[in-house]
Amino acid sequence: MTVVVRNASAKDAVAMHAVRTRVKENVLSHPDAIALADYERLTGQEGEGVVCEHDGVIVGFAIAEVATANVWALFVDPAHERKGIGRALQDALFKAMKRRGLASLWLTTERGTRAEGFYRASGWVECENASSGDARFERSIG
Numbered sequence: 001m002t003v004v005v006r007n008a009s010a011k012d013a014v015a016m017h018a019v020r021t022r023v024k025e026n027v028l029s030h031p032d033a034i035a036l037a038d039y040e041r042l043t044g045q046e047g048e049g050v051v052c053e054h055d056g057v058i059v060g061f062a063i064a065e066v067a068t069a070n071v072w073a074l075f076v077d078p079a080h081e082r083k084g085i086g087r088a089l090q091d092a093l094f095k096a097m098k099r100r101g102l103a104s105l106w107l108t109t110e111r112g113t114r115a116e117g118f119y120r121a122s123g124w125v126e127c128e129n130a131s132s133g134d135a136r137f138e139r140s141i142g
Contacts, residue, residue, distance in 0.1 A: 048063070071107035
């Protein structure tokens with residue numbers, strides 16, 4: 001079993017979206033709610049992305065937008081959860097965003113989910129309620 005975390009690129013968009021549509025929490029209301037162009041844009045000039053591959057297949061990814069310091073996505077395929085992939089993706093994303101000059105990041109997630117627990121356990125601090133009712137977290141990466 002070979003697990004690799006690497007920088008994402010636009011060519012990974014289809015595989016990242018496949019992971020995104022398989023998750024059991026923070027489920028998209030419609031699979032086409034996010035376009036492949038969004039992944040492509042945010043893994044280029046406008047953002048940073050990392051993927052985790054297991055035996056050459058993308059099983060998780062994380063993406064952040066530089067201008068807003070927002071973690072746009074961090075998702076792991078349900079078949080590969082609880083193996084340290086989320087933490088590895090988060091750490092790699094922190095390093096990438098720090099290289100881009102950011103000192104902190106923020107994100108929102110649905111309340112009452114395992115994702116909320118993951119962020120709390122990873123040192124994220126809840127700062128306010130998001131307008132959608134989701135929890136909003138911030139974390140220093142500097």
